[in-house]
Amino acid sequence: MYAPSYNWKTNQYGTKNLNTSEALITVLHLAEIGKMKPETVSWLKMQIDNKKLYNSYTTAGAIEDHNQSTGNYAIAAMIFARNGDRKYYQKAMNLVWDDQVRNKNSKIYGALGDTKDNDAYSFNNLLALLTSQY
Structure with missing residues (x-):
């Protein structure tokens, strides 16, 4: 796993827990410049295969x-797209669209959200829309 921060004064990496969204954005940038580690790709594929990409890790x-978070699966899809892996891009996007509300009577019909509470988070919805353009 990557460190959540780096202290330039002490030359030490932070040890706090990782916010998965933030960590995946870092991985996305690494993928964009061709510097993503093969171990990261393997780990991310395993999370997608098991449908278990959690919100925070040590x-x-x-x-x-x-x-x-649906948004994390969308970021994962972006990473796979940048890495040229259409198969895993599609697998991750399928997990994103699994959260789309299909009940036409719902107040949040069409959104990615939770029908029990009528919650639809803009983070998830905007990332899904952005990622669908890849």
Whole structure:
């Protein structure tokens, strides 16, 4: 796993838990410049295959927050697209669209969200729209 921060004064990496969204954005930038590690690709594929991309991890890779975000799957899809992996791009996007509300009677019909609470987070919806353009 990557470190959440780096202190330039002490030359030390931070040890706080990783926010998966932030970590995936870092990985996306690494993919954009061709510097993503093969181990990262393997780890991300495993999370997609198991449908278990959690919201927070320790820097050692242990799960800290078992909740999941549709936006994280969208960022993963972007990473796969940048890496030229259409198969995993599609797998990740399928997980994104699994959260789309299909009940026409719902107040949030068409959005990515939770029909129990009528919650639709802009982060998830905007990332899904952006990623669908890849």
